[in-house]
Amino acid sequence: MTTPIKIAVHGAAGRMGRRVVALASEDTSLKIVAAIDHQSNPHLGEDAGVVAGFAPIGVELLSQWPEEVDVVIDFSLPEAIDRCIEECVEATTPLVVATTGLSDEQKAKLDAASKLIPVVCAPSMSLAVNLTMKLAEQVAETLDDVIGGLDVEIIERHHRFKTDAPSGTALKFGELIGKKLGPNTRHVHGREGHTGERTRSEIGYHAVRVGDNPGEHSIVFGMIGEKIELNVAASNRDCYASGAICAAKWLVGRPKGMYNMFDVLGLDS
Numbered sequence: 148m149t150t151p152i153k154i155a156v157h158g159a160a161g162r163m164g165r166r167v168v169a170l171a172s173e174d175t176s177l178k179i180v181a182a183i184d185h186q187s188n189p190h191l192g193e194d195a196g197v198v199a200g201f202a203p204i205g206v207e208l209l210s211q212w213p214e215e216v217d218v219v220i221d222f223s224l225p226e227a228i229d230r231c232i233e234e235c236v237e238a239t240t241p242l243v244v245a246t247t248g249l250s251d252e253q254k255a256k257l258d259a260a261s262k263l264i265p266v267v268c269a270p271s272m273s274l275a276v277n278l279t280m281k282l283a284e285q286v287a288e289t290l291d292d293v294i295g296g297l298d299v300e301i302i303e304r305h306h307r308f309k310t311d312a313p314s315g316t317a318l319k320f321g322e323l324i325g326k327k328l329g330p331n332t333r334h335v336h337g338r339e340g341h342t343g344e345r346t347r348s349e350i351g352y353h354a355v356r357v358g359d360n361p362g363e364h365s366i367v368f369g370m371i372g373e374k375i376e377l378n379v380a381a382s383n384r385d386c387y388a389s390g391a392i393c394a395a396k397w398l399v400g401r402p403k404g405m406y407n408m409f410d411v412l413g414l415d416s
């Protein structure tokens with residue numbers, strides 16, 4: 148029998164962290180050795196499995212970083228990312244970053260870290276979302292010069308507790324589509340007032356916040372006379388949690404570098 152991979156979950160008491168703890172604790176190829184959260188979290192000191200709503204796993208929710216870990220899975224908040232990167236670099240621990248809404252400085256810090264450790268960073272760990280991104284690239288490439296012009300609008304729906312907008316996934320869809328449409332693409336966030344006619348060079352973003360929605364993205368490719376709409380929706384958070392676990396397993400033993408979910412899922416080959 149092979150030795151289980153030792154994982155630490157960063158943001159372990161959050162909506163996503165709890166699902167990662169729950170799914171990883173049922174996976175015999177993994178051993179959760181640390182569940183980390185903010186020092187003010189009311190569940191600190193409790194068993195992380197119980198915090199996740201399951202049986203005890205013998206790992207306390209702590210704010211301290213552990214000594215020895217094979218890989219860290221992070222679903223936290225932008226304000227928690229700097230320390231997470233620093234701890235992983237110091238211990239040369241591979242890192243899976245799922246947190247969205249990072250600043251440009253934090254993205255640069257993560258890039259610098261990837262020169263020293265292996266990193267997977269993706270705004271969505273979901274297989275369906277990443278596959279839809281590939282479809283969106285293909286549609287954009289094909290319709291770039293369509294007669295009458297192409298209008299791209301990205302609509303995302305998420306739960307009312309989400310703190311960043313638009314979603315990291317919506318921004319990634321826009322970035323990938325924008326690359327296919329050319330350097331003059333403008334990214335327009337919402338519309339209000341006397342906007343004038345829509346130009347062909349814009350990608351519009353619309354962020355809807357409703358109830359407990361775990362995440363939905365619609366990419367509309369509008370033409371004169373017809374439209375294509377790509378829709379991808381999560382039924383619950385396990386698509387993200389299982390994707391992150393898959394990324395963590397894939398990352399262990401890889402050379403240092405920056406990877407994404409296309410690499411993990413083999414969608415670029």
Ligand SMILES: NC(=O)C1=CN([C@@H]2O[C@H](COP(=O)(O)OP(=O)(O)OC[C@H]3O[C@@H](n4cnc5c(N)ncnc54)[C@H](O)[C@@H]3O)[C@@H](O)[C@H]2O)C=CC1
Nearest residue numbers: 158160161162163184185223227245246247270271272387
């Ligand atoms: N890439 C992906 O597939 C997905 C990414 N996300 C992103 O993951 C992040 C977390 O989402 P949720 O779990 O819904 O949020 P959440 O707010 O429920 O959880 C965040 C957790 O981080 C903890 N935290 C805050 N400061 C911390 C610190 N300094 N050190 C350690 N822990 C700290 C909080 O106490 C909380 O338990 C968000 O940025 C979200 O957009 C969410 C779902 C999927």
Ligand SMILES: O=C(O)C1=N[C@H](C(=O)O)C[C@H](O)C1
Nearest residue numbers: 247270271309314315316362
């Ligand atoms: O906060 C969330 O919930 C989600 N955030 C990610 C994002 O911002 O794209 C991924 C997913 O859509 C759920």
